[in-house]
Amino acid sequence: MPERPTQPKADLATRFRAGQVPALARAISIAEDQREGFEELLHELLKAGPSAGRVGFTGPPGAGKSSLLAHVANAYRDWDEGVGIVAVDPTSPYSGGALLGDRIRMNDLATDPGIFIRSMASRGSLGGLATTTKEVLDLMDAFGFERVLVETVGVGQTELEITAAADTVIVVLVPESGDAIQAMKAGLMEIADIFVVNKADRPGAARLAKEVRQALHLRAGHGMEDTTGHHGVDLTQVAREARPTATPAIDSAGWEIPVLETNALEGTGVEALMEAIEKHRAWLEQSGELDARRRDRARGRIRDVVEREMRRAAWSSTEVNDGLTAGVDRIAAGDATPYSVARELLALLLR
């Protein structure tokens, strides 16, 4: 028996705009896998531009970021707001078991239909992960969640870059994770809008909070940028997506970075954190900083997409791949170097 023609299924963009969660999940998968036509889809779905409040959490492993994020997500749910969450999953073998506990706590959120969680593996993407993760954040934003939360672990370039795609960046430290100088070296001072010292009941918490305040004060005053520079931190890629005004850690742009103390296990300090996030949001909007950050992010995204497409164009060309293979033979025979072969291939690629 011949199949009856089915109704044409509403297209993905239509279902996405109608708020159908499976369409969001599918769009994310298409972006993650970079399937044929994914950039056309992103163009279509992201036309409206960003509108969600985006909050990023970063810090060392075991600092309790996921627990804090869960508290913040629950608070938004109490306000009846939809929450999209991206957890960039560390798979470092040296980060220990604390993460698993965090992840389980976060999974409690997954039963709430007003919350959508996506985990992404952080290893192995060589630059691609940061762009893809930002595209997933954009999709959640465009889907209509009022809040989009992202959590990254560690201070690699990828993590800093992702975190800078948030409007409000919360850096979570714990006494065990080292002192304020270390946080400064790691470039955390540059990206933090709010500092949280978690596990505030532990020895050293008050001292760490004090150190961070002093470091922020110093930085705002005189030349702590030098410290960072000497440690080889190059934040150009981060800056691409982040602060148009990178230096004013304190209030030169009008925002005074608060240093809060929390105990995420017991929920202590979460209310003050929510207030700080809202206050930062209001400041972003009033100061024009939100607009500036969004423009910088758009600039960064264009660059990311151009570079990704150039790579794709290069290595999907038969002519270029044939030249590559022939070039390896010539290098092995001593008749060329990678540099002379690359020059020939570039002549095939670039205008």
Added chain:
Amino acid sequence: MPERPTQPKADLATRFRAGQVPALARAISIAEDQREGFEELLHELLKAGPSAGRVGFTGPPGAGKSSLLAHVANAYRDWDEGVGIVAVDPTSPYSGGALLGDRIRMNDLATDPGIFIRSMASRGSLGGLATTTKEVLDLMDAFGFERVLVETVGVGQTELEITAAADTVIVVLVPESGDAIQAMKAGLMEIADIFVVNKADRPGAARLAKEVRQALHLRAGHGMEDTTGHHGVDLTQVAREARPTATPAIDSAGWEIPVLETNALEGTGVEALMEAIEKHRAWLEQSGELDARRRDRARGRIRDVVEREMRRAAWSSTEVNDGLTAGVDRIAAGDATPYSVARELLALLLR
């Protein structure tokens, strides 16, 4: 009084080939800073192709890699061989103080004129570091050092990629750094030619060595690749530079990965390590694997250089940058997305 015309100074390539160390240092700086014409210089200096024995050391922070490397370097010096060393300096704030001690031990080597050490910061280069570090290794090789040693810390993509530029990769573990399963997840099984369990006097060292042997055995036997896959380790970029035969952790290509125990502080086990390195070297040459690895590295280098030059071409073009700025305005006005702007810019760039 007018200055007398000076003799034209011998050019950099001539001085480099004459074995003048300042010329090597200068060539490295030019490559690191990617100064005007650096790829032409590399083409000129690297024409002869690689000939040094390259040994890479990697593993978690505090495993004693630098101490081991110092022992190995000293052994080569006893054989009257020249040694070039590249230490990729971790600036992670969470790695603790052990590194400083290691670094100081390595500095003892710096007084030996037959040893040339270059440190490179590992943070902030966003993909650029791996390529540059490999270029520095090539320069040391071309300069004529019989041995070129490289040390990286950690298991990020960059570190794995750099390590894979060595002919012989030594993975150094310590009981404190976790078990063999963690090493496997981190992709260390794929890149190791020799395993070393250092600090072998500590509790758990023998057990760790046994676990590693079992894991290697399992891997060679049946399907441990799956474990790696499930943890999201994508070694495509590493494979680009590394093993033509990635799977045979044990002896399917004819090499049986030894698991040695050392105590770098006391020098115990260093002799066995030297023997293992020499044995691996002989195997590489006899099996044709050295040639295969060098071809794979040449292929990877061509790709790296092509991608670097495409990025440079894009962002040094006035037309493209003007289009970028105009594009950001149009996105802010809701008339474009990063994807539509990128498509326009790509049309300016690609053939």
